[in-house]
Amino acid sequence: MDLAAARRAVLQLLGAVAPADRAALLHWMRTTEDFDKFTEDNNDIILKNIADDLRNCLPLETMLSSEHLALQKLQQQPEPTVHVDAFLYDEDCIDSLCEEGKMSRHYCTVCGSHQTASLGFISHSFSLMELKFIYHHVLPDLSGKVLVDVGSRLGTVLYGVLHADICTQGSLLQNADVVIMNNVFEYFLHETEQTRAWEYISHNVRKQGSLLVTVPSLEDSLSGLQTNIQLSTWVEEIPLNYDVYPQKDFDREALEQIHVYKIL
Ligand SMILES: C[S@@+](CC[C@H](N)C(=O)[O-])C[C@H]1O[C@@H](n2cnc3c(N)ncnc32)[C@H](O)[C@@H]1O
Structure with missing residues (x-):
């Protein structure tokens, strides 16, 4: 299907959507990340595969034994901060780990209460x-x-x-x-x-x-x-x-x- 035909097909589809749902559909189309896979090039896929491989053989905190000073400095941050390697863990990955209870974006400010604050994230790798x-x-x-x-x-x-x-x-x-x-x-x-x-x-x-x-x-x-x-x-x-x-x-x-x- 070429571009002109694809445009016609999208407009036709939008025309067929119940009017009450059209705005919501358009909003989803503007904001969704579900389309990312259509714009990813081969280089993105190779880099993501490298990140997947590394992630599977490294511990979640991804700190090296030689990085003890970086660990110390992490603990001295004014707000509780964890190292999350941005090359290995993108936002989707962090979301999945949070859902599985393996990672958290928040910390409890008063133990046992429901008061929480955002946990600081720091990465020692480029995303x-x-x-x-x-x-x-x-x-x-x-x-x-x-x-x-x-x-x-x-x-x-x-x-x-x-x-x-x-x-x-x-x-x-x-x-x-x-x-x-x-x-x-x-x-x-x-x-x-x-x-x-x-x-x-x-x-x-x-x-x-x-x-x-x-x-x-x-x-x-x-x-x-x-x-x-x-x-x-x-x-x-x-x-x-x-x-x-x-x-x-x-x-x-x-x-x-x-x-x-x-x-x-
Ligand atoms: C923030 S990381 C950057 C990693 C990578 N370049 C990236 O951007 O994803 C900085 C690295 O520099 C290393 N480093 C610090 N001082 C160094 C030195 N004097 N010689 C070589 N590497 C050093 C640290 O151990 C750490 O692994």
């Missing part, structure tokens, strides 16, 4: 939406380029393994055309170590014209640290258009944390 935004709308064609994902964790950004402290990888950083840094140090290192790591990054990510993608912004990451990094002589921020997804329910706030800089 599918953030990854697609970066690869489709932030980065240029990567053919022949060297991309380094600092702190690759589950391998959501880049499935390649080089197991080392980034502060020992100067030449890798010096040769990179694109460096991606998703909340690498904030939750995982003490402030003095963060300061040292950022100094190391700023000394080694120097290839003129290369790109540095960060979450959150460099200003935010460095604001609480005593570093000698001069952002204005190191990088220039490239403005991003965060309005690339037409759906109403996309997480714009998460995308706004993504920043890209050109190395000067």
Whole structure:
């Protein structure tokens, strides 16, 4: 069926719906996620399959034994917060787990009462939406380029393994055309170590014209640290258009944390 015939068929169907139900049907058509499967491309399906496979062999909390400081910082959050890996668990997945009683979006503020408050969620991986935004709308064609994902964790950004402290990888950083840094140090290192790591990054990510993608912004990451990094002589921020997804329910706030800089 071509587009014109499909349109006629939809209009005919709407014409056949009981008038009292038409508004409800139109509302459902505008808001439902049941149509997502028709717009998913093969890449979405591959990424979802990878997430399914990983989810089935990792514990629900998806924290690594080396991430003890991140666990400690989670417990120090002002509101009760749990780690829910955004690459492995999308909203539908969380809903199903909540229905099964294996996960909760709320916590009880007074034990035994019905008073509840929203539980904070934090993710140490990019979600599918953030990854697609970066690869489709932030980065240029990567053919022949060297991309380094600092702190690759589950391998959501880049499935390649080089197991080392980034502060020992100067030449890798010096040769990179694109460096991606998703909340690498904030939750995982003490402030003095963060300061040292950022100094190391700023000394080694120097290839003129290369790109540095960060979450959150460099200003935010460095604001609480005593570093000698001069952002204005190191990088220039490239403005991003965060309005690339037409759906109403996309997480714009998460995308706004993504920043890209050109190395000067
Ligand atoms: C928030 S996760 C990001 C995971 C992945 N890049 C993503 O976006 O889905 C940050 C990772 O950086 C790692 N990390 C922290 N400090 C590091 C260092 N000095 N060298 C290498 N990795 C580091 C952490 O252990 C953690 O696995």
